[in-house]
Amino acid sequence: MEEIYVEYISEPKLTDPILIEGLPGVGNVGKLAAEHLIDKLKAKKFANIYSRFFPPQVLVGKDGVVRLVSNELFFVKKNKNNQTDIIFLVGDYQGLTPEGQYEISMKILEIAEKFNIKKIFTLGGYGLGRMVEKARVLGAATNPELVKEMKEHGVIFQEGEPGSGIVGASGLLLGLGKIQNIEGVCLMGETSGYFADPKSAQAVLGILTKILDVTIDYSELESKATQIEKITAHIQDLDTLPEKTQDDLRYIG
Amino acid sequence: MEEIYVEYISEPKLTDPILIEGLPGVGNVGKLAAEHLIDKLKAKKFANIYSRFFPPQVLVGKDGVVRLVSNELFFVKKNKNNQTDIIFLVGDYQGLTPEGQYEISMKILEIAEKFNIKKIFTLGGYGLGRMVEKARVLGAATNPELVKEMKEHGVIFQEGEPGSGIVGASGLLLGLGKIQNIEGVCLMGETSGYFADPKSAQAVLGILTKILDVTIDYSELESKATQIEKITAHIQDLDTLPEKTQDDLRYIG
Amino acid sequence: MEEIYVEYISEPKLTDPILIEGLPGVGNVGKLAAEHLIDKLKAKKFANIYSRFFPPQVLVGKDGVVRLVSNELFFVKKNKNNQTDIIFLVGDYQGLTPEGQYEISMKILEIAEKFNIKKIFTLGGYGLGRMVEKARVLGAATNPELVKEMKEHGVIFQEGEPGSGIVGASGLLLGLGKIQNIEGVCLMGETSGYFADPKSAQAVLGILTKILDVTIDYSELESKATQIEKITAHIQDLDTLPEKTQDDLRYIG
């Protein structure tokens, strides 16, 4: 097995697909958003990605069956509901080391080239370290035209935000993609960073679906948000969280 | 020397052997169980595995003679007592880094292929972070049929356990093996995680010997258990252990 | 993409250029000095260096446009103002790991060979862990003749300083260069190590410009120094800084 092994379940024929990335990160915003969209658009899994840069670990399903931790690729073809073929990148983990993250993102871009992908949307959370009333969606893009286009869709571009840049796959796919002339946008939903945040995921999807011109139902995300709110309602004072935890939560976007 | 160097002492001819792994981990349950079985079945060492992914260290024997830290392979052929040829994987350490753990497990699977191994049993401990009265044996497997078969042998499959998955060789050999169509089972003996736990090892062997249809004597394990109990009897309050230690103990299965 | 990828924007024809390195480090002295000189000499960027040894991160510009973290090469040709062709190495980060730092410095030296570079100046800060009234410039060089020459330009060579050697690119480019018969000098401006230190950068440039026989304006550095002084004026007692931070600040030169 190579350092990164892509196990194809099928090899879909796609026409100029876009790539949407939603790997685990701050508030799991990107992951929640991408998985919801996969579910609603009935996208199909076509590849597993295994790598020694992931944790050395299997996950155990409800049925007691193990599977190696992985990233996964799904696809959906253009249809009445959505205007373009789409490939989704989701998964259990990002690479454990900086070098591993570079390697995995470069492998994803190899796949992007194979499928002739010309545009990438990376989804993530933007951790504020405080409770968020109404999550705005911040953006960053690989060229000024895309910035302008995204602004028209309601994405916020605010000077100096995110000040520390975008760390992890959401950043690397854009940065490395840009070198290879693949354009891309990162959409970041504001979130406290303390909990999984389905509301922020919904905010990100609100923008993304406008861009993609699709309409989807949000009831599962809304019900997840209600659950999280119940769990967190009794937490009065977030400032009592250890500082290190707060920092960690802001780290990978 | 390659990154992982397998030094063969002999090359046994085996017929469809199973592989039993018992490397160091939580409560050293897997190691204690596998070493006991090696001893009772009079298995013979046929290979040493050295690797730069192990600690840079030699161990010094009672006679003052050093040996490089290693993993070891033993074998026993089918005979009156046991129904199948068996290869055992035991050793001083698991790989130090996630990448090292992947590399070593992949090397083991290469060896498994060479010997035509079709089934793997990985043995480990399941750390509860509290004293265990009577250790149950939890399981996970690479397919639903094996789960069913193991349930019939008394293995517990409990939804959401182990919640964090199985980390280390016990997990990787199954997860990577599954990709290569080698089926496998992980048997995890419940243990506090605070001490080496021969009782939990005995519980695991109780199940494993039923599956293998062999009968063995447990007196050495029982006597080790008595020793451990003497040592730990005076420890009144385990909650006074530093939290980090408790977490660490649960980490590698 | 290789482990280190050099993206050439142009391939300038240069005659026996010198290399001046100013990457981030203690007090950002080297970076501030090199960037100021690039600006004043109107040097032009001719290459980006990307690497998996840098953080897995993009930076977001004021316009919302991302770029992968990188090192950069600039050049300026000999003209009325400066007597030699110069290549500058600046950037966002040094390599994250020791191995990465070696790899990147070796790649830089490959580039140095390609351009027939015979002399390297590395610029850095020398952290004292206390406020500095008037920054002296300490030196180190690859041979005694250069030491003598530098002394004549006012560089301080003080036995036992820096006692712990020179860590990072400023050290490696000299040490690795020496093996390849490229001579070099490290100029280190004294600095507290607590803040970015434009004054120390100016002291380093004071020496370097004498060596290069160029005259430049310092008003931007002076105005930056004034800003920093305003920010830090209210900090009364530096000893209240956590000890670890102080150590870190002294680490990479």
Next chain:
Amino acid sequence: MEEIYVEYISEPKLTDPILIEGLPGVGNVGKLAAEHLIDKLKAKKFANIYSRFFPPQVLVGKDGVVRLVSNELFFVKKNKNNQTDIIFLVGDYQGLTPEGQYEISMKILEIAEKFNIKKIFTLGGYGLGRMVEKARVLGAATNPELVKEMKEHGVIFQEGEPGSGIVGASGLLLGLGKIQNIEGVCLMGETSGYFADPKSAQAVLGILTKILDVTIDYSELESKATQIEKITAHIQDLDTLPEKTQDDLRYIG
């Protein structure tokens, strides 16, 4: 430059030399002992070893001249005073990572093979974590015959010591050498582990010179020991040292 680069200054013709290793470690006992012997036997440097597994650092000499951190090989030919050709391995650092330590030790063994080395002596300290009145010299070897021979020279072999094995080059050269049929002995001088310990180095040399049948003068080591004693005399209570430090000191032998 390769991962490990051996720069030969000369290529001495040697007849069945032994290798003596004395790299930095606990109490710097091995380093002090080997350097003293190099000095007394007037051994000559014939190679520098550079590696990206060492710290990314240059050291600055008294004259202001830098050199990249390295390991070094010295040799002395058999003469009236010593009965065998000897190669010495000394240096600034051991490899920073476990993998790096393996790689460097394997490279040393390649060199050992090139020079037809059949026996290795590794020198180190054995940290007791308490003051040592009279340092004994503990041993470990690659075969029982050597253990017996060493006992006759006064080396102590004590069951269960060192319990944690021998970490670093002193262990690896023996362990890896054994696999390649090069025999070896580790001589460990007892030391507190808190300070550089010239007395312990002298104890190790007391044994080693008997084995090698050479006579040397110890006055420099004795004068270093006096200096250290002056410095440490005022330290009353070593138990006040942080525990972590004590552990660290015992780590690399």
